[in-house]
Amino acid sequence: MNSQSIDYKELLFAFQQGAIQLINGKQELNQINVFPVSDGDTGSNLASLMQTILEETKDEAFSVEDVLEKIADASLIGARGNSGIIFAQYFNGIYNNLLLQEEKNSVTSFVKSVKLAISEAYQAISNPVEGTIITVIRTWAEALNENEQVHGLEKLLPKALIEAEHALKNTTKQLKVLQRNQVVDAGAKGFYIFIEGFTQAFVNKQTAIKSNIDSNGSIKLEVSEALHPNTSEPKFRYCTEVLLDQVTLSKEEILEELNAYGDSLIVAVNRKKARIHIHSNQPDQVLSYLSTIGQPVQQKADDMLLQYQVNTHKKSSIALVTDSVADLPAEYVLNNQIHVLPMNILIGNTSYIDKITIQSHQFFKLDKNHSGRATSSQPTLKTVENLFSFLETKYEAILVITVAGKLSGTLHTVKEVAKRVTSAGTRIEVIDSKQNSAAQGLLIMRANEWIQSGLSFDEIVAKVKKKRSQFKILVSVDNLDPMIDSGRIPQFVGKIAKKINVKPVVSLNEEGEGKLSNFAFSLEGNEKKIIHELKKITEKNKIKRYAVIHANAEERAISWKNKLTKQFGFEPNFMMAISTVVAMSAGQGSVAVAIEIEESGN
Known part of the structure; x- marks a missing residue:
């Protein structure tokens, strides 16, 4: 040559x-x-x-x-x-x-x-x-x-x-x-x-290939309906990818360190940048390690196990979708094929995926070592588009129940994407839960029960809209600063409460806005106020279900669980640590109880 x-x-x-x-x-x-x-x-x-x-x-x-x-x-x-x-x-x-x-x-x-x-x-x-x-x-x-x-x-x-x-x-x-x-x-x-x-x-030479790219330059990331019959359940749940900058190790060193976290490991490195792909059950630990050798710039974690289960034994023709603000046990979410749009957590220059690449206990450690205030953001338009592209090929209808619109822009983002959906055969309904955290989670549980019972899509939508006002969350807050900083409660009210050094009970009003519903001068007094309020509720209505959640305060949560079990006569549907995005606003040490009120005819 x-x-x-x-x-x-x-x-x-x-x-x-x-x-x-x-x-x-x-x-x-x-x-x-x-x-x-x-x-x-x-x-x-x-x-x-x-x-x-x-x-x-x-x-x-x-x-x-x-x-x-x-x-x-x-x-x-x-x-x-x-x-x-x-x-x-x-x-x-x-x-x-x-x-x-x-x-x-x-x-x-x-x-x-x-x-x-x-x-x-x-x-x-x-x-x-x-x-x-x-x-x-x-x-x-x-x-x-x-x-x-x-x-x-x-x-x-x-x-x-x-x-x-x-x-x-x-x-x-x-x-x-x-x-x-x-x-x-x-x-x-x-x-x-x-x-x-x-x-x-x-x-x-200069004869160009005709492009199928949209006029705005974007690609719809379609997912095929075809399922090949001889494929098997994935060994690891999450397809995790991270783009790193300022990488300090070689490709071989990164491969050696990450081998223990899963399989399908691929590492591309050049000029202090690295792109990592791994199938893992521990995406949060993968990111934690990678953060020590570089600066995470992008990350993604797809739930392959949920996708596989939907492909092989879908439980319903209606897809149920929520966001990661809804607190529900991970096992329940997977077993009931609930699709979750993750919120994003920004700490310093690193953006994390709520409940996947960061858990609330990890957040408190990272936040403590970082001088600036952590922030959160709703799922991106592309994240929602990608999920809908998958769901359209699998379901006849999609029901999305988001965190209260007064607390996040998630509702608006999802509605914007829903307008763009071109599949004539797929119905989409986006509902403002007017709740958050475990109260939102309990509403999702009830919606899932209606779906599994075989009710029509229209019946379920109507019931969710009627039922959402019958959930309540009461939060015992140790430190008001996070809620004031995040705008979950009005600044002037929060500052007064801080000035007189009280421990407030935080709840949501009928529109899903944060409010201070009671005060005490200690956490013990705060707890008594909440239990008393729950007693007043049970005098008029039956508590169908409840949940206890906490922000790195498991001992307090267990104590609450025991007292409420005695009071209600049955154990909570779940007790768990709150999502990272909720932990940011509730603050470390917070404990909450969410309830579903059962009224006649519901």
């Missing part, structure tokens, strides 16, 4: 065309996705990566090196899923190896870098499996190098594409799960589709 130069504009165009080709093929990839788990999102994950590459390469490039640097950086930012992170490491490997070449814009240097990057792609995977994307990458790169007598990428690439196609078809024979389902590997096909578009760009 001679030292023919690559036109950097043609190279950039080829990467962009490969990205568009892959985006166009995302639905097919979702449908054949069975390895390592059948979660129907390989196409969506790779499309998200390619969208990031398109966005990050809009500005003009000035050399082959510049093009590959942009691609490398974009791929680390946008990588999602097993195949996406392997893609990212491979692209970064090509860039890293090009930097070692003398002639950085020659075909020879590019082809050599493509081959040398194979080892980096393999090293990113804790347990490389042949018959997947890695096999097709290797076959393609080696084929490019084997045809060194051919001059020019426009002639060299088509020959390598043929070899890659043979390797892709052979993946069906290499993995039993692919053979049983008679499909090729989804990640491998994703890479093939990309290099097909990449190749066509060099062969056809």
